[in-house]
Ligand SMILES: NC(=O)C1=CN([C@@H]2O[C@H](COP(=O)(O)OP(=O)(O)OC[C@H]3O[C@@H](n4cnc5c(N)ncnc54)[C@H](O)[C@@H]3O)[C@@H](O)[C@H]2O)C=CC1
């Protein structure tokens with residue numbers, strides 16, 4: 001069996017949460033669920049070949065990992081990046097199954113992608129890539145079968161090109177992808193959903209932990225990434241009265257003591273749509289924004305209350321987590337899937353437990369991505385519902401649903417963590433890591449048992 005480090009990491013996190021709880025003692029019927037879920041229902045791997053702008057033939061590998069459709073049709077994003085491989089997509093699909101269960105909507109879990117980075121390719125070449133990718137993928141998706149969406153490097157433009165190709169291959173118009181354009185099937189707030197949801201749940205966490213005495217207002221927030229999730233998280237932090245002290249991309253980080261402004265974030269959005277690096281976007285900035293080449297934000301911020309990793313997996317190391325704790329971080333919520341390494345999570349979780357048994361206020365409350373970033377896929381499910389009815393909901397209604405479901409997800413994770421806790425401290429905040437893993441698992445496990453997939 002090939003070694004798949006990212007997948008093993010994601011699997012072990014869930015397995016540890018289950019084993020370290022009292023769940024199996026109360027529900028022995030769940031014993032076989034994880035070993036069945038370890039093997040995706042189906043993996044499609046295929047050749048994608050196109051002519052580049054120099055007239056040369058290029059060949060790459062496309063994938064779709066359909067992990068479980070016990071709770072609804074397969075659902076999850078597509079990532080176009082040179083780092084895409086089976087280990088990465090299996091980890092993302094595995095996470096997606098539990099996340100989708102936590103949304104409180106009916107969707108199964110999948111993920112897919114292509115091991116090519118579209119950055120630096122012309123629009124014409126990108127169109128050829130999308131057509132070549134969809135030439136095979138269209139056989140495996142459908143509005144009641146599998147509904148892909150975006151992820152890293154797959155934003156509205158790529159979704160449009162993929163949808164155009166799919167329409168031609170299938171001779172049908174249906175809601176087969178989510179994250180569509182406004183005049184051909186979008187849901188209000190899908191672009192904003194993931195980033196906004198991360199900030200809504202962070203605000204809920206702060207209010208819960210401080211018994212309503214504090215909120216995100218006045219908090220200093222370190223954010224990594226500068227793409228879709230990071231941009232909307234940053235805008236929502238500003239709207240709710242917080243200060244954004246950092247952003248980043250794969251070439252480095254920007255930090256600002258006084259805070260990154262709305263105009264700065266709009267400049268990031270404009271620059272990133274042309275694939276410009278942050279170093280170029282802020283080359284002539286007159287504010288106190290400092291670009292640090294090759295760095296991540298975490299060790300370059302001096303005073304911080306909240307950290308929101310929003311770039312990619314394993315982007316917070318153990319050392320960086322220690323630094324964040326010293327810088328004062330109290331809340332960590334992950335926009336990126338598997339943003340923190342296991343070492344970083346261990347440090348955050350130890351801080352949470354230590355705070356309860358001492359009088360010093362040094363706790364950290366960690367919200368895992370399954371819970372923190374679930375608003376994106378949740379609004380994708382709302383988009384599917386709107387497409388089925390051929391209607392568009394009011395933006396205010398969608399926003400109110402995001403807020404409601406994020407709060408419900410938080411409360412469910414808190415209750416589940418407390419119910420099955422094996423921790424011997426009664427005054428600690430419950431582990432959202434364990435609560436989210438268990439709550440998502442229970443929903444999928446019950447469906448698998450009902451369907452006879454597990455016996
Ligand atoms: N877009 C969505 O609705 C959702 C996205 N996510 C997760 O959020 C994270 C960000 O995704 P998006 O913002 O959609 O993608 P994006 O393509 O819009 O932005 C990705 C960001 O990550 C940075 N990045 C990528 N690879 C990197 C690396 N190796 N080192 C440092 N920075 C790197 C990029 O510079 C960019 O700022 C990913 O982990 C994704 O899986 C999770 C849930 C939903």
Ligand SMILES: O=C(O)CCC(=O)C(=O)O
Pocket residue numbers: 075076077078096099147148149150151178337373374376377378380
């Ligand atoms: O909207 C979707 O279907 C998928 C979003 C996604 O890829 C994720 O939640 O990681």
